Amino acid sequence: MWYLTITSARNRLKSQAARLRQPRYLVALVLGIAYLYWALGAGMRDEEMPFSQLAAKPQVPLIVSAVLLLTSARWWLARADRTALAFTPAEVHLLFPAPVSRRALVHTKLLRGQAAILLNVVIWVVLLRGGAATIDGWQRGLALWVLFSTFTLHRLAAALVRLNASQHAGAGRRRAIVPLVIFAAMLTTVGGLLWQARPALSLAWSFGAGDVARVLGETLQHPAARVALAPVQALVGPVFATSPTDWLQRIGPALLVLALHYLWVVRTDAAFEEAAVEASQERLKALARMQGTSLDAKRSKKGGVARTLPLPTFGHPAVAVAWKNATAAIRGGGWLKQIGLFFVLFAGTIGLLRWSTGMPTGALIGLTSVWGIMLMLLGPQWTRFDLRLDLRDLTSLRTLPLSGRAIVTAEVVGVSLLHAITVFAFLAVPVLFATFDATVRADVLELTGAPWPWLVALLLLVPAINLLTFTVQNGLALLYPAWVQLGTDRRGFEAMGQTMLTMGITLVGGAVALVFPLVLGAALWFIARPWAGGWAPVVGAAAGVTMLLVEVIPVWMALGSVLDRTEPGDVPGQLA
Amino acid sequence: MIDVVNYSKLYGEFRAVQDLSFTVSPGDVLGLVGPNGAGKTSTLRALAGILQPSGGTIHIDGIDLVQEPVRAKRRLAFIPDEPQLFEYLTVVEHLRFMGKLYGVRDTEARIGPLLVELELDQKRDALPSELSRGMKQKLAIACGLLHDPAALMLDEPLTGLDPVGIRRMKETIAARARAGTAVILSSHLLHLVEELCTRLLVIRRGQRVAYGSVDEIVRDRPELAGASLEDLFIALTS
Numbered sequence: 001m002w003y004l005t006i007t008s009a010r011n012r013l014k015s016q017a018a019r020l021r022q023p024r025y026l027v028a029l030v031l032g033i034a035y036l037y038w039a040l041g042a043g044m045r046d047e048e049m050p051f052s053q054l055a056a057k058p059q060v061p062l063i064v065s066a067v068l069l070l071t072s073a074r075w076w077l078a079r080a081d082r083t084a085l086a087f088t089p090a091e092v093h094l095l096f097p098a099p100v101s102r103r104a105l106v107h108t109k110l111l112r113g114q115a116a117i118l119l120n121v122v123i124w125v126v127l128l129r130g131g132a133a134t135i136d137g138w139q140r141g142l143a144l145w146v147l148f149s150t151f152t153l154h155r156l157a158a159a160l161v162r163l164n165a166s167q168h169a170g171a172g173r174r175r176a177i178v179p180l181v182i183f184a185a186m187l188t189t190v191g192g193l194l195w196q197a198r199p200a201l202s203l204a205w206s207f208g209a210g211d212v213a214r215v216l217g218e219t220l221q222h223p224a225a226r227v228a229l230a231p232v233q234a235l236v237g238p239v240f241a242t243s244p245t246d247w248l249q250r251i252g253p254a255l256l257v258l259a260l261h262y263l264w265v266v267r268t269d270a271a272f273e274e275a276a277v278e279a280s281q282e283r284l285k286a287l288a289r290m291q292g293t294s295l296d297a298k299r300s301k302k303g304g305v306a307r308t309l310p311l312p313t314f315g316h317p318a319v320a321v322a323w324k325n326a327t328a329a330i331r332g333g334g335w336l337k338q339i340g341l342f343f344v345l346f347a348g349t350i351g352l353l354r355w356s357t358g359m360p361t362g363a364l365i366g367l368t369s370v371w372g373i374m375l376m377l378l379g380p381q382w383t384r385f386d387l388r389l390d391l392r393d394l395t396s397l398r399t400l401p402l403s404g405r406a407i408v409t410a411e412v413v414g415v416s417l418l419h420a421i422t423v424f425a426f427l428a429v430p431v432l433f434a435t436f437d438a439t440v441r442a443d444v445l446e447l448t449g450a451p452w453p454w455l456v457a458l459l460l461l462v463p464a465i466n467l468l469t470f471t472v473q474n475g476l477a478l479l480y481p482a483w484v485q486l487g488t489d490r491r492g493f494e495a496m497g498q499t500m501l502t503m504g505i506t507l508v509g510g511a512v513a514l515v516f517p518l519v520l521g522a523a524l525w526f527i528a529r530p531w532a533g534g535w536a537p538v539v540g541a542a543a544g545v546t547m548l549l550v551e552v553i554p555v556w557m558a559l560g561s562v563l564d565r566t567e568p569g570d571v572p573g574q575l576a
Numbered sequence: 577m578i579d580v581v582n583y584s585k586l587y588g589e590f591r592a593v594q595d596l597s598f599t600v601s602p603g604d605v606l607g608l609v610g611p612n613g614a615g616k617t618s619t620l621r622a623l624a625g626i627l628q629p630s631g632g633t634i635h636i637d638g639i640d641l642v643q644e645p646v647r648a649k650r651r652l653a654f655i656p657d658e659p660q661l662f663e664y665l666t667v668v669e670h671l672r673f674m675g676k677l678y679g680v681r682d683t684e685a686r687i688g689p690l691l692v693e694l695e696l697d698q699k700r701d702a703l704p705s706e707l708s709r710g711m712k713q714k715l716a717i718a719c720g721l722l723h724d725p726a727a728l729m730l731d732e733p734l735t736g737l738d739p740v741g742i743r744r745m746k747e748t749i750a751a752r753a754r755a756g757t758a759v760i761l762s763s764h765l766l767h768l769v770e771e772l773c774t775r776l777l778v779i780r781r782g783q784r785v786a787y788g789s790v791d792e793i794v795r796d797r798p799e800l801a802g803a804s805l806e807d808l809f810i811a812l813t814s
Contacts, residue, residue, distance in 0.1 A: 324664075567628065
């Protein structure tokens with residue numbers, strides 16, 4: 001097993017090194033190393049960096065612990081997360097029939113996960129740089145490694161416990177009771193205290209994020225919360241250590257929690273093989289479904305297939321590609337379900353907050369706007385029905401009678417417009433509030449002049465900004481297919497660093513590209529005010545969008561040329 | 577219809593295909609055969625516009641595939657050995673999708689007869705996950721045939737088909753050739769090659785070792801007279 005792991009890792013490194021013969025990979029690596037050198041060297045000692053200020057606040061580790069606990073709840077509450085157990089087809093075909101113990105298989109699985117963990121440790125050490133004025137980079141790295149490894153084990157253990165309970169009635173359920181009870185007790189304690197604190201949180205909301213954090217910190221200082229959060233806090237503690245001595249005191253308990261998790265997983269391997277084969281088969285099916293998503297309800301219970309948009313009979317043939325992706329999002333990605341669920345949850349939260357705390361409409365408008373903007377910025381990470389899906393089957397893509405430019409344009413435009421509908425629906429809520437709620441109408445009218453022109457401006461801006469962010473994401477996938485995650489597979493907690501890195505590049509790239517459109521849009525808005533009145537925002541938005549398209553369209557052309565030159569061998573993990 | 581002149585394909589230092597030249601006329605069925613790793617897939621993929629040739633020229637219906645890939649691709653169809661379908665489109669939606677892509681004006685009129693020909697008419701609203709391996713293969717072939725390609729390339733087209741399906745498929749390929757389509761068929765099933773192909777292209781280590789009808793090949797290698805196609809293949813490629 002060691003041989004398999006080490007040889008695979010060595011060969012993978014070799015193939016990655018071979019990619020550096022391509023200038024674009026080499027340039028990216030050089031830039032990355034230069035940044036790491038700066039971040040880990042010069043930047044590490046900068047006490048003014050945001051993280052050192054955050055780490056100095058005593059409530060932050062507690063809040064982070066609570067967030068991690070609540071995040072891991074989905075592994076217990078949602079249906080068993082079989083992707084945590086999945087092996088590659090080669091492992092299933094060659095290792096499972098081989099005379100190899102279950103324990104060795106578990107170790108193989110754990111070792112294979114270390115590559116992603118180590119990569120993400122490096123990313124997080126860089127992201128959290130600046131706190132190293134208190135501890136060295138390697139100390140934070142080790143602390144993060146313990147944290148990520150423990151959460152990976154926890155996810156695996158949760159999947160095994162859930163499967164044990166569901167597949168092995170008597171004994172399996174008995175084995176599942178203890179961990180389920182412990183986790184439920186931790187969750188209800190923390191959740192209950194946060195629920196009780198909602199009036200104070202609502203009040204703090206009107207004073208700003210700092211006060212919310214303070215109230216959260218005070219709530220989590222409750223002895224019951226401290227007990228419930230103790231294991232998570234033991235893991236988070238070394239990351240927030242304030243000195244090498246403090247780190248030394250904290251790393252011991254963290255290592256103990258890691259060791260206990262390891263023993264837990266190794267002892268829960270009774271149903272491992274069967275569950276892992278099943279999980280792997282599911283993954284194979286998912287791969288065959290072009291990396292199908294977690295929401296996989298293609299047929300209703302009555303046997304009907306979900307309705308999709310009609311394929312336009314007019315227009316450029318590339319429209320078919322956009323239509324195909326929209327259909328995949330609607331049927332495979334459950335896009336309509338996601339929107340519906342999102343709105344139900346949002347409306348429920350808003351209704352509950354308003355009913356229980358009397359949250360004012362102004363705060364609701366702020367909250368909705370924040371959610372909408374977050375959705376606009378984070379959406380490209382989730383909605384991946386574009387080149388990130390189709391590059392996995394480049395052979396089929398290359399046989400289409402379309403130029404690379406047409407394919408790239410269709411891929412980006414299709415998914416951008418689809419996502420724009422979701423974002424626009426969200427951002428339109430504040431405008432509707434402002435129009436129909438008498439308590440804020442006067443304030444909003446004073447601030448904006450009239451709400452309806454803003455709705456039109458949003459109608460122009462939202463798709464355009466989506467085009468930009470999806471262009472960056474698709475560009476990264478096309479230029480660095482060996483480094484960017486393709487498909488729509490769910491990923492574990494340990495891969496969050498990579499996700500944040502991609503998101504960071506998208507945000508930075510997007511921000512740079514937005515400079516000229518924003519300047520132009522603002523200038524024309526100002527100029528148009530005397531004659532356009534309340535409709536000046538629309539003039540500004542139209543100008544900004546035009547400028548944005550002037551920037552983005554040449555990028556599509558360039559990416560199209562890259563696609564024309566890309567061969568299936570350049571993209572790892574081809575389906576055929 | 578398909579003209580290949582001095583086609584070469586390099587992967588780094590490795591020469592997968594070297595100076596390969598051949599022609600497939602309308603109505604011809606060319607059997608592309610060779611041992612594993614001979615360069616058959618690289619050749620077929622280059623002809624389908626998936627791989628960029630490292631050297632040489634490829635013309636489909638007189639159109640340079642490298643210079644005008646979109647125009648050339650409109651005239652060809654490539655059916656891979658492993659059918660790759662869009663899991664979220666039904667059978668009939670796949671065909672509508674292809675009709676739109678290839679600019680077929682009477683897509684709806686063509687879909688019915690094509691589904692009957694390939695025995696998919698009962699499955700028109702099925703999703704690929706609900707189709708057997710053979711049905712998926714038939715759907716991939718239907719997608720390739722919808723726009724009446726001038727050049728048809730098939731990589732192991734009989735994989736996964738039942739005996740009835742195999743017979744139907746052979747009839748379909750022969751009918752397309754009779755209608756004037758230039759067909760290239762890559763397969764290890766030598767009896768299929770023998771039955772359907774009018775000419776053979778045998779390649780080994782990326783190079784052409786024999787090209788022409790069986791009679792023409794035997795004329796060049798008199799010692800192979802009377803040998804079965806299997807013996808011929810072994811003698812030429814070993």
